[in-house]
Amino acid sequence: MGATSKRAVSNSLGLAVLGLLMESPTHPHAMAATLRERGMDRVFKVTTGSLYDVVRALERAGWIETRETLRVGARPERTVYQHTALGREEFVRWVDELIRVPADEYPKFMSAVSYLGALGPDGAAAALRERAGRVRASLEEIRQGHREVLEAGEVPRLFVVEAEYAVRMLEAELGWLEEITADIGTSRLAWPEPVTGWVRGDGEARRGRRRHEEVR
Amino acid sequence: MGATSKRAVSNSLGLAVLGLLMESPTHPHAMAATLRERGMDRVFKVTTGSLYDVVRALERAGWIETRETLRVGARPERTVYQHTALGREEFVRWVDELIRVPADEYPKFMSAVSYLGALGPDGAAAALRERAGRVRASLEEIRQGHREVLEAGEVPRLFVVEAEYAVRMLEAELGWLEEITADIGTSRLAWPEPVTGWVRGDGEARRGRRRHEEVR
DNA sequence: CGTCGAATACTCGGTTCCGACTGATAGGAG
DNA sequence: CTCCTATCAGTCGGAACCGAGTATTCGACG
Numbered sequence: 001m002g003a004t005s006k007r008a009v010s011n012s013l014g015l016a017v018l019g020l021l022m023e024s025p026t027h028p029h030a031m032a033a034t035l036r037e038r039g040m041d042r043v044f045k046v047t048t049g050s051l052y053d054v055v056r057a058l059e060r061a062g063w064i065e066t067r068e069t070l071r072v073g074a075r076p077e078r079t080v081y082q083h084t085a086l087g088r089e090e091f092v093r094w095v096d097e098l099i100r101v102p103a104d105e106y107p108k109f110m111s112a113v114s115y116l117g118a119l120g121p122d123g124a125a126a127a128l129r130e131r132a133g134r135v136r137a138s139l140e141e142i143r144q145g146h147r148e149v150l151e152a153g154e155v156p157r158l159f160v161v162e163a164e165y166a167v168r169m170l171e172a173e174l175g176w177l178e179e180i181t182a183d184i185g186t187s188r189l190a191w192p193e194p195v196t197g198w199v200r201g202d203g204e205a206r207r208g209r210r211r212h213e214e215v216r
Numbered sequence: 217m218g219a220t221s222k223r224a225v226s227n228s229l230g231l232a233v234l235g236l237l238m239e240s241p242t243h244p245h246a247m248a249a250t251l252r253e254r255g256m257d258r259v260f261k262v263t264t265g266s267l268y269d270v271v272r273a274l275e276r277a278g279w280i281e282t283r284e285t286l287r288v289g290a291r292p293e294r295t296v297y298q299h300t301a302l303g304r305e306e307f308v309r310w311v312d313e314l315i316r317v318p319a320d321e322y323p324k325f326m327s328a329v330s331y332l333g334a335l336g337p338d339g340a341a342a343a344l345r346e347r348a349g350r351v352r353a354s355l356e357e358i359r360q361g362h363r364e365v366l367e368a369g370e371v372p373r374l375f376v377v378e379a380e381y382a383v384r385m386l387e388a389e390l391g392w393l394e395e396i397t398a399d400i401g402t403s404r405l406a407w408p409e410p411v412t413g414w415v416r417g418d419g420e421a422r423r424g425r426r427r428h429e430e431v432r
Numbered sequence: 433c434g435t436c437g438a439a440t441a442c443t444c445g446g447t448t449c450c451g452a453c454t455g456a457t458a459g460g461a462g
Numbered sequence: 463c464t465c466c467t468a469t470c471a472g473t474c475g476g477a478a479c480c481g482a483g484t485a486t487t488c489g490a491c492g
Contacts, residue, residue, distance in 0.1 A: 098328030112314030172388030
């Protein structure tokens, strides 16, 4: 329900590339460098391999084009790209769509949570607490970075809203972690019998989640 | 910092497969069916292609093994798998690690948010409101499903905690969406001048985010 | 009794992704 | 002046991913 027909380039790193080219033409290596300098590698997964692929894809799609390909000294040639008119339009369209319709994502954490049972009450509590610690740390880091940038007054809030989003999400996760950990302690979240066996790995633990099918 | 050396199978769908096999041996097609029946396809991305790949990978890794390969009628053969001792251990270890150490994920929404500027104040507000609507809908859906399952009393809470997590996260997102939309209305989130040009796509809009590098 | 759609059980092959590697140069240490 | 490291710019090949196809069988319905 939604997904408009299929986008020519789907890797969001492409969005970053387009974004960079909105400012001025550059070559891939410089893109990677800039993205890292600006800390945007917290938002986009920047890997050289993918970068070059994505740039090629954007070119095939006609959203960007090579402006010149020049060599300085005997270093490998570098290809400078710039956006096309189409690219400028698509950039906006792309952002718009990503905002309007939530993509279904499959966070690894959630898949693990759905098998929380396997750790047993104590193991689960321990693991959750450890995660909580790490989440608290990165939360603090982001909060601080955000505050510093804003207080320096160089950058308008608009350009760092994504940090506010990240903070909100991490806070929510932390809240959930704390609640669940507490509930394990008070047995408001209890381990039903069959699963405890399952955890011990007795191999033939019948009946897992809901009523289970035979192989037929 | 973290990522323990490299996991033999990384696709979380593998976790689902292991989970299924904890209950009883099955063949891939049945796994897919069961996962969908139980609505676990909201948590794991279930695509036939990947499923068969992942199963093969799990076998290579020695976490599962084929139990028998039988043919009913003249239908394609089906291969029934079962877990190995190693598989049972790794399953737990895997869940444990996924919980303990937050994987860095790159939600598409966040990448779009970091270019929210491109939509201009009105466009942004509109898009955010539309998303909010959709988020509210799926939130309601999950909440209701969760309530029904629990009230039926068949399934212990432990087996549906991931829904509680999902709800929390969606609520947080919704909260953020509402706040930001409001802030755009009251200009607490303002569009600095250069960007407005950028949005109109005047192509040569110098100076995007922070001070920008020349191509050198 | 024929046929049409759903279910059964997978295969295939094209993208996409990405980490490891290459190979050159500039700048500083000794 | 030589070596050593950091930076520069990108290639490459293998893994992962996934959607579209294939071929059979069962059951319902007119």
